[in-house]
Amino acid sequence: MGDIHIAEERCKGCGLCIDACPRGLISFAEDLNEKGYTYVEFTGDLEQCTGCTLCATACPDQGIEVWNKRGKQTFENTTGLTERMSHYCPGCTHGIIHRITAECLQELGLLDRTVGVAPVGCSVLAYEYFNVDMFEAAHGRAPAVATGAKRARPECIVFTYQGDGDLCSIGGNEILHAANRGEKITVIFVNNAIYGMTGGQMAPTTLPGQRTSTSPDGRDIEATGHPINMAELLATLSTPAYIARGSSHDPQHVLKTKKMIKKAFEHQASGTCFSFVEVLSTCPTNWGLAPQESGDWVRDHMIPQYPLGVIKQPESVS
Amino acid sequence: MTKVLMKGNEALGEAAVRAGCRHFFGYPITPQTEIPEYLVKRLPQVGGVFVQAESEVASINMVMGAAGMGIRCMTSSSSPGISLMAEGVSYIAACELPCVIINMMRAGPGLGGILPAQSDYFQATRGHGHGDYQVIVLAPSSVQEAVDLMTLAFELAETYRNPVMVCADGMIGQMMEPVEFAGEPDALPPNEMGGDDWALGVREGRKRRIVNSLYLSPDELNEHNLKLKAKYDDIAAKETRHELYGPEGDAEGGGGYDLLLVAFGTMARICKTAIDDVRAEGLRAALFRPITLNPFPFADLRRAMDAIEGDGAVFDVEMSMGQMVYDVKLAAEGTRRIEFHGTAGGVVPSPDEVAQKIREILGAAPA
C-alpha cells in the first residue's frame, strides 16, 4: 500500500491525474474547492496504490505528493519552484514543464547558481514560479538576454523558457544566433502550436489546417507556409549542440522529457555546448479541447509533425 | 600625462576600458565601427568579453543580460541601430539597470547617409522607446571631452541605475585629435558595478531576485512610474552640465553679449570659431553649450538668456532641421526672439556660414 496526498486547494480539476492512474484510484469530488474548481480525490482502495507517482507526474499544479509501500516519499514537490499557484489554465502543461525543469536543477544541485529568463507569452510570469534568480525579457529576446548574462557570469547556469511565438517567430533571429555562437545556455522551448497568451492566434508552429483565431478556416500552407520544426532547423548548424524534442502529453513522455532537460543542463554545467529541448505542450483553452483530449491531440497530430527524440548531440557524446 | 593622437571612436573604446568596462556587445555600423574594432583587440588584453551580436536588437538585450548580473557593460551604434534598440532601452530603464550606449549619430531619416548629424536629439531626449522613461544623454564636442564623458557616463549609470547615452555626431568618432586619459587604467574598478543588493547571479543563500518590468496591477505600475519620475527629477536637479563660451574672461568683449548662440557637439565647436571671428569685428556674441542634453540645463540657459543685453536674440544652430530648438524655446518661455539655422544630410555648417548668420541677426555689414 502506498499513500498519496492531494492538495485540494491546489487542484484546478484538469483531471490529468485521473487519466494517469493505472488503477483508476482517483476521481472528481462532488464539491468545488475554494477557487471554484471541481477538485480530485483519492477514492480507490489505498491497498491498490503502488506509489507509482504517475498521478503526480501528470499534475501541472504541484498538487500531489506520493509515498510508497515502505512509507518512503517517492514524489515530493520540488524546491526549484515557489509555492505560488500558477495562473495557467487547467490542464495546460506549462506547469508540468516548469516542474521537470525545476526538478532537474534541484537534482543537479544547481538551484543556487541558476538564472532563468522568462519570455513574453503565457509563461511571462515564470519568474514568479521558478525558485531562482530570474529575468523577464522582451518578446523573443530571451536568448540575447541569456547570452549577456552567461557571458557576464559564466559560473552561473543560465536558461531561457520560451513559447513558440516568442522563440520561433519574433525571436527567430536571437535563438538562431545564440545557437550558432554556441552560447553555453539551456533553452526550454514550449511548443503548443499556438499563441496562448494573446488568445489563440496562429504561430509559426501551427499545424496545416489547424484552426486558430487568425487562421479561422485552418492554416493555409500556401499563404502562411509550413510549420517550423525549430529543433531540426537548429540542428542543421555546424556548431556543436545538444538538441532534443520531448512531449508533455502523458506521464511517460514527461519522464522521458525530464531526462532530456537534465542532459541539457549537464551539458551546460560541464561547459560542453549550447543545449535546447523542445517540449510539445497543450493549450486546452485555445484549442477548444478538454485537457485529456488535448493530450491525445498532441499524440495524434503534433508528434507526426514534430518527431520526438534526441536530434543532435555534441560529437564527444554521439 | 602624455597626449596621444587618436581617432575619436578608438579613444572612446579606450576610455570605456579605463572606466572599468569589460563587456561590449555591438553590431557594425558606420560611423562607429572603429569602436568595436578597437575593443575586439583591447578587451581580451584585460580579460574582457567582446560579442558581435546578430543585430542591435540583440546587442541591447545582451547588455540587459550582463547589466542585470551586475557587470559593467556597454554597446555602441549609430542612428538606425539606435532605433532598433528602442525596445531594449525601454526595458533596461524600466528594470533600472545601469549601462552605457554610444550613439555616433549619422544623417537620417531612413538609411540616410553616413555623414555626421544631430538629428537624433528628439530620439535621445524624448520618446526613444515606449513608456515614461528617460535616458541621461551626454553630448561631447571634442575627442577629449568624449573620453572624459565616458567615465562620467558609467558613474552616472551606476549612481542612478539608468541607461546613459553618449550622443556624439559622427564627426567626433571620425576625427583624430590629441587626447589625454585621466588617471591610470582603471578610473573605476573593473567589471563589478556594486550590485550587491540588486544584481542576479550566484545566490549563496540570499533571497532570490527578479529583474522585471511587468506590473499587472495599475496601482503598482503607477507607483513604479512615480518612483522613476522622482529619480529623473533628482537627476535633473543634480546632473545638468553646460559650458558658457565668450563672455567671461574676454578682455575685448568686456563680458557682455548681444546675441546668445546655443549649440551642442561639433556644432558648438564651429560656433566658437564663428564667435571668435565676429568678436574680432566688435560683434558681441556668446555661446551656451549644453553638455547634458537630458537633463537639459533649462535654468542655466535661462540665466544666460536673461544676461543678453537689451532685447538681443538667441540663435540656435544644429545639424538637424531644428530639434533642440524646442528646448531652447521652452527655456526662453517667450522672453526672447529665437533664431534658428540648421543643416541636414551630413552637411556641416562652416564657421564662415555661422558668422555670416550672426552678422545678419545683429544687423552688421557682411564681412
Ligand SMILES: Cc1ncc(C[n+]2csc(CCOP(=O)(O)OP(=O)(O)O)c2C)c(N)n1
Ligand atoms: C513586441 C511585442 N509584440 C507582441 C506582443 C504580444 N504578445 C504577447 S504574448 C504573444 C504570443 C505568445 O505566444 P507563445 O510564445 O507561443 O507563448 P504561449 O503564450 O503560447 O505560451 C504575443 C504576440 C508583445 N508582448 N510584445
